[in-house]
Amino acid sequence: MEIFINEVSLEGQFVTEVEFRDAIKVFNSIFELINQKIKDKELYKEDSNIYANYEAIKGSNFNASLNQLKDKSLKTAFINIVFNKSNPKEWRIYQMHSSEDSFDCLTIDNDYKDVCDTSLAEVAERKSQNESKEYLLINFINSSFRITHPHISSCCLITVIKNNVEDNQICIDGIDSKLALEYWLENKLNLSSLEYSLDVTEPPRDEQTLLLDTTRFQKTSRKYDGRCIYCELPTGMYWYVDNLHYGKAAHLEVFDKRGCHLGEADLQGNIDTSKKDKNKTINLS
Structure with a gap:
């Protein structure tokens, strides 16, 4: 296009x-x-x-x-x-x-x-x-x-x-x-067809979330639990769709540039820092 x-x-x-x-x-x-x-x-x-x-x-x-x-x-x-x-x-x-x-x-x-x-x-x-x-x-x-x-x-x-x-x-x-x-x-x-329904019983595809924006997110070669990890270009933060939750519970996991967990985000990218888990990390090496 x-x-x-x-x-x-x-x-x-x-x-x-x-x-x-x-x-x-x-x-x-x-x-x-x-x-x-x-x-x-x-x-x-x-x-x-x-x-x-x-x-x-x-x-x-x-x-x-x-x-x-x-x-x-x-x-x-x-x-x-x-x-x-x-x-x-x-x-x-x-x-x-x-x-x-x-x-x-x-x-x-x-x-x-x-x-x-x-x-x-x-x-x-x-x-x-x-x-x-x-x-x-x-x-x-x-x-x-x-x-x-x-x-x-x-x-x-x-x-x-x-x-x-x-x-x-x-x-x-x-x-x-x-x-x-x-x-x-x-x-x-x-x-x-890209709109994610809260009634489904499977997690959203990447393109059904804010990860669709290729001017903001770049897909990396890394994966977590089968889902691609994306780097947010302006911030260096890392995002992926949680593969275990769906419907109203669907969300993304968000990490800082060191791989430390920052919290969970809804499909539009609003981060809930109260869900931060200090034991959750991703390997960026």
């Missing part, structure tokens, strides 16, 4: 700092869900310098608009969540489309918008070469990319035409909200 940030959806549609602030909050929530729910993914973005060519707050380019945010912690969160934690690659380093080709996008009013040499052109080219792969465009809210998707609620369908060949339309899914992403993931990945 390849996910692209659609910089072309920055169209100066935000009149005030408040509108742009709300858009950034929505964008952050989308990427939090992506990092939490999608295990196998490749994220791509435009060259950071090129964002200066796109308006966010009307009359100000994207970088200047970010600097206008009164809540500086929101700007920091955006950079950390969207760029640092998600670590998207710059697609131009791996560019597949030719800058000599023309790419036009169908707009809501049945007109065409030139999207040559943009993320839209790149993802369109990739999809034309590999239709079996899933592609998704992340749009900023209130953009002109709002042609309703015929099959997935709250999503949009972005149609790109290469070299004016109208019979060869390349259709790409797009979302601009957390709700739309949830619908899209359910349609594509059937994520409800």
Whole structure:
């Protein structure tokens, strides 16, 4: 699965700092869900310098608009969540489309918008070469990319035409909200099957817990009682699913970087330190 940030959806549609602030909050929530729910993914973005060519707050380019945010912690969160934690690659380093080709996008009013040499052109080219792969465009809210998707609620369908060949339309899914992403993931990945039921009589699979987040957890070669041990990258702590408990009693065991027990955690990662057992350790040597 390849996910692209659609910089072309920055169209100066935000009149005030408040509108742009709300858009950034929505964008952050989308990427939090992506990092939490999608295990196998490749994220791509435009060259950071090129964002200066796109308006966010009307009359100000994207970088200047970010600097206008009164809540500086929101700007920091955006950079950390969207760029640092998600670590998207710059697609131009791996560019597949030719800058000599023309790419036009169908707009809501049945007109065409030139999207040559943009993320839209790149993802369109990739999809034309590999239709079996899933592609998704992340749009900023209130953009002109709002042609309703015929099959997935709250999503949009972005149609790109290469070299004016109208019979060869390349259709790409797009979302601009957390709700739309949830619908899209359910349609594509059937994520409800990953939800752990408290009525079952077997422990949860790793992907039914917070261990699904590969930007946060890295699987190690170690196992305990048949379960893989994961290292939490930001903290160096170790986690594994307790293989003896299920249903309402299902939990993970958590250890510090030395292998000493810290407590038990629920499937969302909330640690109960009162369950700390000083006699419980894992061998990290």
